[in-house]
Amino acid sequence: IPRRRRRTHSEAFKQSVISACSAPGVSVAGVALANGLNANQVRRWLRERGVEPPSRRGREAVSPAPTAEPRFVPVTLAPEAEPRPxxxxxxxxxxxxxxxxxxxxxxxxxxxxxxxxxx
The missing domain is CATH 3.30.160 (Double Stranded RNA Binding Domain)
Structure with a gap:
């Protein structure tokens, strides 16, 4: 039975993953999945470097984009055709x-x- 080897990642790779996690609206799990990693591993890298995971950070209140007032839009319908005999x-x-x-x-x-x- 072949033995499983631990993967090793360069510090540059780890830093790029950590910086991706700090982007607004990004989840650690999503970044981990996108990079073929386990989310717990990425959280450990964050913890080891003193970076607070996004779930624990005080999230800024994100206000929804202003939407236009709903208004009436008239629609003209073609008259129904009389059934042909x-x-x-x-x-x-x-x-x-x-x-x-x-x-x-x-x-x-x-x-x-x-x-x-x-x-």
């Missing part, structure tokens, strides 16, 4: 059964088709 047929001839919808404007074509189908 259709011819609905339920026709059976032997074992064949048809349910059919045909536009009313083409009633004569519907009649011609129906006469041909029934012939």
């Amino acid at each position: 259709v011819i609905r047929l339920d026709v059976q001839r032997g074992a064949a059964r048809l349910k059919l919808e045909w536009p009313i404007e083409a009633a004569d074509a519907c009649g011609a088709w129906l006469r041909q189908w029934l012939a």
